[in-house]
Amino acid sequence: MDCSHDAAQPSVGPAGVFDPPVCAVRRVFRAGLAGRKTVGFLVSHCGIGKGIGPCRLRLALCRLWQDHSLIRFGDFRVRKLAVTLYGIAHGFLIKESAAVPEQRAELHVEGEPWLGTVATPYNPAAHPDTCKVFTHLYSAYDGLPITKGAGGFDSHQRGLHIGWRSTEVDGQVFDTWHMTDCSQRHGGWLAEPGTVAAHSFIVEWCDASGGIFIREFRSLLCRHARYGARMFDLQSRLSAVDRPVTLRGDPHHAGVQIRLANEVCRRPWSTRFVLPGNAQRRRNDIVYDALWACCLADIRGKRHAILHMAHPANPGLEHMAYGIRAYGRFGAFFEADLKPGSPLRMRFRILWTEGELDAGECEAHYREYTSSV
Template sequence: MKKTFGLLLSSLLACHSLFAEKPLAFGWIDEPGKHVDLKLGKRPLARYVYERMIPEDRQRTYKPFHHIYQSDGEGFLTKGPGGKFTHHRGIYYGFSKCSFTDKEGKKHRVDTWHCKGAYQTHEKFIRSHADSKSAGHTVEIAWRLDDGSVFALETRTLRFSLRPDDSLQIDFGSVLSTDHQPLILDGDPQHAGFQFRASDEVASSTARQTYYVRPKEGRDEAGKTKNWPADKDMTNLPWKAQSVVVSGQRHFTLYLDHPENPKPSFYSERDYGRFGSYFKTQSEPGKPVRIKYRLIIGTKERKASECARLSDEFSRG
């Protein structure tokens, strides 16, 4: 009897183990030539839009970028083509003033922010990973003149993970190389650098509900913004945070600037949901421009003290 009971118990435990729910894992789902989605189980988290530039559809396709989904996965938190300032695209990186002299001695001054005289193209996936803890990919992006010639190559890496409070952590890194001596990268805080743009719904409907949190003064009033150069203290900030309302849900984005990034940095913010920073620098052969930022995005609103703690965590990493 005891032997029979033991066998029965062992069988039940084996069945429980067999049918136990497996932990959710990150995974990439590609629509070749268009975009690749990142999901956690069935929950959409992010999308990399990498369609090649189509001359007849230039405005929609002139730069690759990353979308972020809303917390419920039902739509995008970030903005794509069209709407208020079509060149603003989710998580993106570029400079409105790129200048260099080519090997024939011809001077060029182009714009990879608005994509005037130049544009960006996804070239290839260098590597990609996804498991139960995180996901990420590294892609090669060419910065091209309008004649198609490449004047800089960027290796862009994004790593995604979920924090204990279910917010999405995005680590963004870029290495920009050139064969030109030198390639000058410049612009202004509104039209250059590493930036985040929330859904166009913010611009059309909820801008008055947008607020920012800053290192010195903490949370500001809804609708209030500060921008360099009018606000001289908007330089070399370790972090800044934005809160916007999309689809009736408030979302909070913390932008962390690593101390090793080029300095000085100058910050800009808008009530319609675009914020970030820029710096002036140059790339030379053998001396690429390296940057790293972190975004933490979720529905949890954070006080300045918590933002500062997360900034310290990033800076030490």
């Protein structure tokens, strides 16, 4: 079901703060029959009175996700509740780490780690763990990542990552979001890591045989922000190698996105999103008329604010949307066409800090970004 053009608005909290889990629960209860049928399904399949084991619960949630008769009653609302519950269970029951250890190049500013770009060499025998190039954000509190790597709930979502679910190359479609039939491979450093406060490197987007269809030049330049916050400017240039490429998807499966630490999916009710005052948040957690979105989440007992900002010079802004999920994945979605010799250039700024940011503070950071770059 396509929910992108539905004008229904969610409940709005103070100063542009949206509460996805609460809104989702309200919608499910309004669905009435869908809510009762969902509860009945979980009771019957989890075996209330017999003890709910992890395997039984996981199986029930998987069945709920796949049961189209339930989806017909509650549309996306029951499906959303199912994936939220599945994410919570998955966060507690499934191993978070990947089988292949990450090979990170850390970026230090004044002796403290800020970023860690994962450049593990691609290994076809370990495709799920080595198929994507991404970057971790580090907490100023304990020097550890606040983003997720391979493993955990939705393993393909990792740190700051870029991809499109439908990437068409000369009639052949690749899924560069889930990386089921392709890979992103680190193609070398443009500047030696550690020599400057930036990571500049090449990402080769490859088909199953290793043929490169997109060559990307990605740069992450770190800067200090006000009040002790950290930020980096992302600049990416995507070039079609020898054939036209179309980049398509949807706000939850394409674009420039961030996935926070896996533990966030265990407590989605504690996650909040701060959005611009004129933003239109529509069904299925899709936000229009917004050039930034801020996620507030608890990680290792500390509240963190992560602000994702799109530069107004980016192409296709009239069709851009933010996808926001309470389990800790959010970012900017847009579509584009690549032709050999005509690269796509895009710019974003990511800012993160301990504590919370309100809408006014986020807007001030965004104005500073657009006036200085």
